[in-house]
Amino acid sequence: MQRPSGAAAANPPAIELKGINKHFGPVHANRDIDLVVERGTVHGIVGENGAGKSTLMSILYGFYTADSGDILVNGLVQKITDSRHALGLGIGMVHQHFMLVDNFTVLENVILGAEGRFRIAPALHKARAALKALAAEYKLDVDPDAIIEEISVGQQQRVEILKALYRGADILILDEPTGVLTPEEADDLFRVLRTLREQGKTVILITHKLREIMAITDNVSVMRQGAMVRTLKTADTSPGELAELMVGRRVLLQVEKQPSLPGKPMLEVKKLTVNDDRKVARVKDISLTVRAGEIVGIAGVAGNGQSELLECIAGMRDPVSGEIRLAGDKISLRGDDGGRKARLAGLAHVPEDRQRMGLVTSFEAWENSILGYEYTEQFGRGPFLDIKAARAHAEERIKTFDVRPPNPRLKTANFSGGNQQKIVLARELGQDPDVLIVGQPTRGVDIGAIEFIHKQIIAMRDAGKAILLVSVELDEIRSLSDRILVMFDGRIVGEADPAKATENELGLMMAGIAATGGETR
Amino acid sequence: DPGLIYDLGGKFDKSFNEAAYNGAERWKAATGGNYLDFEITDGAQREQALRRMVSQGANPIVVMSFNWGSVLPVLADEYPDVKFVVIDSVVEKPNVRSVVFDEHTGSFLVGALAALKSETGKYGFVGGMDVPLIHKFYCGYAQGVKAVRADAEVYENYTGTTPDAWNNPTVAGELAKAAYDRGAEVVFAAAGGSGLGVIQAAQDNNKFAIGVDSNQNHIAPGFVLTSMEKRVDVAVETAFTDGPDLETGLQVLGLAENGVGYSVDDNNRSLLTDEMIAQVEDYKAKIIAGEITVHNYETDSQCPL
Amino acid sequence: MGGTSSIPRWADIVLLPLLNLILAFLISGLVVLMIGENPLMAYYAIFYGAFGSGDGLGYTLYYATNFVFTGLAVAIAAHAGLFNIGAEGQAYVAGLGAILVALALDQTSVFLVVPLAILGAAAFGGMWAAIPGWLQAKRGSHIVITTIMFNFIASAAMIYVLNRFLKPAGSNGLESRVLDQTAWMPQLRLFMPGFGFSPVNLSIVLALLLLVGFYILVWHTKFGFALRTMGKNPLASRYAGMSNVKLIVITMAISGGLAGMMAINQVLGLNHRLVENFVAGAGFVGIAVALMGRNHPVGIALAALLFGVLYQGGSEMQFVMPNVNKEVVSVVQALVILFTGAMEGLFRPSLERLFAGWGGSGKAEAIARTTAGSES
Amino acid sequence: MDWPTIISILAATLRFATPLLLACLAGLYSERAGVFDIGLEGKMLFAAFFAAAVAAVTGNMWLGLLAGLGASLSTAMVQGVAAITLKGNQIIAGVAINMLAVGLTTFLGQSWFRQGGRTPPLPQGGRFLPIQLPFAAEIGQIPYIGPLYANVLSGHSIFVYLAFLAVPITAYVLYRTRFGLRLRAVGENPKAVDTAGIAVNLMRYKAVVVTGLLCGLAGAYFSIAQGSGFGNNMTAGKGYIALAALIFAKWKPYPAMFACLLFGFLDALQIRLQGVAMPVIGQVPVQAIQALPYVLTVILLAGFIGKAVGPKAGGVPYTKER
């Protein structure tokens, strides 16, 4: 855990990577990457989806091993063969997708891999004490006996950080940590990171949000298509420049749109109450209206019932009570074929989690481009499937939405996150629905794709569609919505005008008036 | 040379098929002759195997079990100059000898012996599967028991419903144990390979089992009261000895012909008193003489008790 | 299985199974050696027995017919992500459906009996599979377990029915009465004497039709699309509004119906009556067939043929080599399943290296992948 | 039903439950580690055969047991290689193992002993005999409770006591030790375990070893304790019932014990009910009674436990490269 004293005198960089290469089968994920991270700094890394950020960090953390290249930690060359080794060198990592065991307690997760002897009781004891201390030091408190799957994402992330600190990490890697956090939670996190920096620890931060880069990093490195484009002092650069370096062209960081001209109510939700799978009420007696030609954004901390609300309106979840009206008339979406009923009623749904719901990743692109609409006559008469028609349709969709690569026969898993999202959008917008409900349209998607997707959504609105948007990205909500509803603990706790409302006004609402910080869910 | 086709369950089922095998081997030992044999593994092979035998010039050909009802008649017509012997079923063709056994009378005798040996008035029966032939055993056994003790109770059990039933000593053993726990001291096993479990149970619980088909007294001397012998071996041996010009038609092997009977040897002699044997011999004589008629389940699929 | 491999499709579908098959046979060869017999002789006996004569070929095809039916049954369920271990029991119960129709109508005409018997078998088999399907869909009870239980229940129920209702009084076999000629499935030897006395019958035509039908159903209908969607990602099919409950129940019904066709080949084609345990393991062989056939009709046809060969050739081998007893065949089968089904990873890496060496295939994906990396 | 009958049913319940419990716990280890195992049946059968074969030849039960454990263990290893290293389909591996076991045991038995695959009955000392607990005879005299001790608790072979001892041990190992913690973690989220610096596949192999050993005990019980000698396919589907019990118990130790006791009881009951006239219905066809355990299993699975969600990573081989 302690770094070699000799090296300490010379004060070498905490991390130095030289000519790192990594292939995944045909994919060249990292191309001779050089990177220097000074001790006691927060170092940002940005890049498009699939640029190779996570891979590079996973190599540094010993999760993957590089095909070639050297890793120097505190000035000494290290062959990092596995994560245990990395931990030994004081490197800790918080992964893009949390590495927690859902049905374990916080404590059990913290000691996993550092249990000591045969019995785990002593380790649990030690960890409990340690967590107390850490909580005091960094204001990172979580209930050590809580089951992971029962605490909020923000808390889960704290557990990840605690895991690293408990193992005495003094180089901390965070891969897209803020993707799922509220502003408060994000601020909390940054506060912790600053404390760490003051203590001379080193932090590497991966994010798609340039605002965060500017806010907290000392240096920032830009990656594109597996290669390291450049490393700059944050002070000497601007979001615009970074964006351009990432994508290779100018990008508009702010969508411009005309004020909306709302028409008649298209989607009306009345006194809707919805349970989750555990039969716990997650949506409590909600009513809302979306008019033709307007985008209504629902802001809120993940896990406050937005998912259940969306799924219910999309017919994937039966409501306990309440009703849903489309274009004025009441519709029932009950039964496990509610999704089809909804589509028949002219309602399209871009799900929150494309990989888990919106796509069959092992299908070819064309198959996914008809998913949910395969029963329509346009894809074959009667019971038969007209594959030609379907592929032609896919061709066209892929063109209009500029999906890369434009190959309907390619396995969907082989498209990057952003392009997978485009396939879903292309499909749902393509059927020219009256109502569109969209969940997390740009989660984990890079700015290049974000720009495009936002344009499409605005275009739908201008075409007079009613759009209900759910996102945990406040920026997104604010830049897209014509009206903002804030959801907390299954209820609409407030409405705001995106033009006027400030970030922390919204933030407070999202945290629930009575709530403290981002803890409540 | 003669040929022999074993039925499902295989050559070494410790009972029916194995008895046939022993008969053939005895003939082989006696005459030094050679014979063809084959174990079928599923119904589809019957016709195939039989034709194979014919084409290899086997004659006469002995086939086992009641499952030949549909195949044999056809082939018998096709090969008029080959002689066939079917055991445990009746096929009326000029070139077929059908051998059936009076399992019911043999079972009657062991039933009587059981009742004479044990006074508890409770007796066990473990069959392999709930099929007509096994009912024939049960029905005769029960009649024998009741002939001695009219008020006696006979526990009728079956090992299973899949082919495993003929090869599941574990369950058969537990069934026997259950009978013993319920007060029975003797359990008659008509369950092929499963029967071994019954004999084992008798040994473990220091009670008695009755073997079946071939003489099983030796398996656990002192615990096998007797065995209801069904001399399939004799039938096969005589068929082989009679050779290609054996006379055909129905052959019913009963007590008189020693086709069935109860076995007494020095493995179990000590378990039986002279009175018991005398008593059973008396029944035997009466049955042969027709003074006692033992009902045959097969005639009407009924068992009047 | 498999995962994203970078070897050409033909190698994946033909070469890999072939290599594994060869390995399986090599090891079985060792087993034969163990009892001091010559493996090559055994292989020859199997091959000659299976193809050497009209009868042999007929038997091979007759067995293959059974396995096509049960193989398709397992495969259709597999496409829906359901593992149907119950084909055995489903075929058994289907036999009841077939025989009831046949017994009732065997005085009429073959053109009436056979079609209705097929429907009867499909109905009974389908029902026997649909129940576990429903339990899975509605109550979430593990279909693997339920279908196994239903196999046991089926055999108990069938014994009961045979004993109490179908067995003619006074007969001593556990079987129904023999059907009248008119209810027999016409055997091929009537048209092609070449098949000698072998029991291969028109059921094989039914099998071929169903193979084609299977292909169309799975890849060219909307139902098939839904089926595959649920199989790959049940959440996606729910999102798409395809009723998973309906899908599961219907798929299982179809699966059971397919298994049921095996009863036609047995009851109307071979025994001409209902015999205790006439399925004799064909249902389980179906699992192997489906696995080896990669759940694709062509593969299933080939795999079914392979097992047909093993069965027929195996029994011939017993004539030629009396010491090689019947179990050898089932050992070979098990090894074939093990190596082709569960150990396909054995040669994959080396093959991948091989093909990567040739450059060849992987490229297309490579380009795709890297371009996919960057949007703009 | 009178008291003695109940006593003997209870005793039979323990005898039937024992192999189920051992197999069920065996399954618990590998499935908690994320390796599905339909092959319990096959491993038991191999163990049963080799245990009996060696015991029959050497007349030494301990050698028999050793052979049984070895056979089951090596089978488990084959399965492990297929499922873990080669990342093959775990269910297929299991199915194949089961078929192989049925064929190979009979085949070897036949070529070694020429008794149609059976082994000869075991000679003296080749078989584990029932153990009488202290004062069984004396306490047995006490009315009612006495027989419970003397005839139900006492008088079983060592395997029975081992099986029930294995339950608290398993619970302890699973929830109180490092091994258990990692085992459960590896079955839920192997990636998390990997990033914590623990070798996932090694963990899974360890689990599979335990599974092999427990299946070995279960198999040996059939042929050299409960029975005396091997009979073809003598496990007769018990491996599948054990699997049902495992799912029924939601992959947890104590519930597993109760599930196995339940299934054991159903078997014992089945055997006692044959030929007995039912109170209301009167004589029930024997097949109905024989099918009872399976029917009830279905009903229980459907009625009570509802959706049983196993370890999340179950059935999925672990790969870093997606």
Ligand SMILES: Nc1ncnc2c1ncn2[C@@H]1O[C@H](COP(=O)(O)OP(=O)(O)OP(=O)(O)O)[C@@H](O)[C@H]1O
């Ligand atoms: N385990 C893997 N197997 C195969 N390909 C992989 C694997 N991990 C990453 N890749 C590919 O390598 C490239 C880099 O992936 P990586 O996750 O490092 O990108 P990223 O910058 O983290 O993207 P994102 O911003 O979406 O997280 C991508 O093309 C990705 O598809």
Ligand SMILES: Nc1ncnc2c1ncn2[C@@H]1O[C@H](COP(=O)(O)OP(=O)(O)OP(=O)(O)O)[C@@H](O)[C@H]1O
């Ligand atoms: N501390 C413990 N000591 C012994 N046994 C335990 C302990 N905790 C749980 N068990 C066993 O597990 C069963 C359920 O406990 P628990 O839910 O904690 O297990 P689990 O590992 O959390 O299961 P899962 O991870 O699937 O939720 C109990 O009935 C008991 O058999």
Ligand SMILES: [Mg+2]
């Ligand atoms: Mg990443």
Ligand SMILES: [Mg+2]
């Ligand atoms: Mg991302």
